[in-house]
Amino acid sequence: MRAKAGSTAPTVADVAKAAGVSPAIVSRVINDDQSLRIRPDTRERVLSAAKALEYTPNGAARALRLASSGALCLVAHDVAHPLHGETLRGAQMRAARAGYVVLLGDAEELAHNPQSYGNLLSTRRVDGLVLHLSGGPGDAKLRRLAEARLPTVLINSRTRGRGSVILDDEAAAALAAEHLVALGHTRIGFVSGIAGSDRSQRRRRGLEAVLEQRGLELKPDWIVAGGWDEPAGHQAVLRLLRQRSRPTGIVVANVLAGIGALAACREQGVEVPRDLSVVAIHDTWFTDHTNPPLTTVKTPLQEMGAAAVDLLIEMLNGGERRSIVLREPPPKLVLRESTGAPP
Amino acid sequence: MRAKAGSTAPTVADVAKAAGVSPAIVSRVINDDQSLRIRPDTRERVLSAAKALEYTPNGAARALRLASSGALCLVAHDVAHPLHGETLRGAQMRAARAGYVVLLGDAEELAHNPQSYGNLLSTRRVDGLVLHLSGGPGDAKLRRLAEARLPTVLINSRTRGRGSVILDDEAAAALAAEHLVALGHTRIGFVSGIAGSDRSQRRRRGLEAVLEQRGLELKPDWIVAGGWDEPAGHQAVLRLLRQRSRPTGIVVANVLAGIGALAACREQGVEVPRDLSVVAIHDTWFTDHTNPPLTTVKTPLQEMGAAAVDLLIEMLNGGERRSIVLREPPPKLVLRESTGAPP
DNA sequence: GGAGTGTGGTAAAACGATTTAACCACACCT
DNA sequence: AGGTGTGGTTAAATCGTTTTACCACACTCC
Secondary structure, three states: OOOOOOOOOOOHHHHHHHHOOOHHHHHHHHOOOOOOOOOHHHHHHHHHHHHHHOOOOOHHHHHHHHOOOOEEEEEEOOOOOHHHHHHHHHHHHHHHHOOOEEEEEEHHHHHHOHHHHHHHHHOOOOOEEEEEOOOOOOHHHHHHHHHHHOOEEEEOOOOOOOOEEEEOHHHHHHHHHHHHHHOOOOOEEEEOOOOOOHHHHHHHHHHHHHHHHOOOOOOHHHEEOOOOOHHHHHHHHHHHHOOOOOOOEEEEOOHHHHHHHHHHHHHHOOOOOOOOEEEEEOOOHHHHOEOOOOEEEEOOHHHHHHHHHHHHHHHHOOOOOOEEEEOOOOOEEEOOOOOOOOO | OOOOOOOOOOOHHHHHHHHOOOHHHHHHHHOOOOOOOOOHHHHHHHHHHHHHHOOOOOHHHHHHHHOOOOEEEEEEOOOOOHHHHHHHHHHHHHHHHOOOEEEEEEHHHHHHOHHHHHHHHHOOOOOEEEEEOOOOOOHHHHHHHHHHHOOEEEEOOOOOOOOEEEEOHHHHHHHHHHHHHHOOOOOEEEEOOOOOOHHHHHHHHHHHHHHHHOOOOOOHHHEEOOOOOHHHHHHHHHHHHOOOOOOOEEEEOOHHHHHHHHHHHHHHOOOOOOOOEEEEEOOOHHHHOEOOOOEEEEOOHHHHHHHHHHHHHHHHOOOOOOEEEEOOOOOEEEOOOOOOOOO
């Protein structure tokens, strides 16, 4: 006979009582069940009772009954990486429209703390995963673990036939290369992201295709491996600059690494763009503010997040695991001051 | 007699059967119920059965029974704002340690789409909220809505006695001011964040205190309102530079606005730091890469996220709504090239 | 007048974990 | 023998929603 303290949130039973019907009706009215035959005035009674009581369904109960939580999780290789903000926003907007919420998880941390990762995957607190991994060696394990348990969409990397969304990296890199070629460069280098990653290789192929078409060569010495962040780009360009023969322009596979590249040049007294032109892939607000402002190729990151969520939801509804290459909107050159004619 | 397709996740009942005990025992063993007296070998049987079956509790069922979801939500005024990455990371690490997961929500979007906000708040999918709002006019509504439904901790702003965590903004601003004074500046201006926000005012007070102590004055003309992002800082400094009499050094209340300030100076041919010294509050990785590199005051953002989660969890466990000023670690000056002696 | 056919509902059984009340066997004490 | 713990375990209720199976009633049609 213990009375609950305070006011508890209203349940379907409360609404049912208020409307003078059974709980089943309330549920079916609220979920707009098409197979329900009901008199319009009864439906109206239910609806207004629900409004009057400010009824909102209990998420946990729904999740239990429906065996689905209404939540997705975006796992990013580094939550503080500025590019993820864009992707997340796109994902979130699209998910909200479909009635899902999006959690954000940090891959570094999950990899480091397998228990919390396992916990996330197996408590069924999320219905599916969007994985945006770095392309490094730890990826495979995280991916396998995830795919074994939950529907998973890979962002910006892929494994044959699995659900994935990637940018049109070839086109983006090609655009960057064409820009340098148009400026008159013939000695062009490439600062890749993480060495063996699919993403890196696609960008490299785009670059090579353009050079080949113009009868130019991508010298192996001018391909240096880096990473996706600023220190990695910095180191990579230092290695490049130590060589006897240097390119006059470089394409950097990631905007953060591009900023590192600028820093390395400044440090070595290499003036950009007089001595070396730098163009990077991806665009963010702060590329306007680097020294010099960085020429980039803008990619549809927000759309990529949205597309990943679309695909994931499609898969949750029984769709197959498609692989999508996001070609719309196409990459776009954003001209700033880090590129110019070769010396 | 319909057999479930495929393998369903094991439940307590399955584990109980495997261990030859009742479900109740399984639950209590797994949750390490101290009031349970059990023979060590029985406990061992349960534990190994759970391991063998790879049992993990169903989150939805727990949430329903326990009336708590194990999830917190950090609502940020702009998910793409680089400073939030730091805060989020701190929050997430601390939450994970306590067995909670953290959702990230965008305040802009929630404010714009009240239905999804209401949905988030009332489906009980999250147990509590950390709100990091902009300090602008829309805040009050979001805050009231949140506090009416869920335990809420405010980050970086406060309302009397409510749960909140703020930085030691006075100290941070004072540090910036002292730096300028030490360089010999006597004509010092202030680019505030959003005009009336608590945060702005605290920073201003810190600045004023230092100036007053040195017998200097903060001229009202030299206080210009801005915002927390780059365009806002840009605009504010343009206004400042249009004045007849100018300061020789300015403290900018936010690092993004600080970057906007540098851009405005460049645009107007004002050389930093020769003509104007600029120091901004908060430090991020890219302040190394602006033109010129920006002198900042580093604040403990990650710790702030962690402290907010600590406080929230404390409140969820029945603790009172404390207000915390985060003084440890103290703000720290990071000297770069945007400050120098006055002309 | 009995069999079909809709109509507009209701009752009850899931979903899986937690927790309380109840139970039983056994030892110990008087 | 009867009472009292007490350690070890179980059965059953509960959380709120959804969904399946079923029911009462009116109406129609030979």
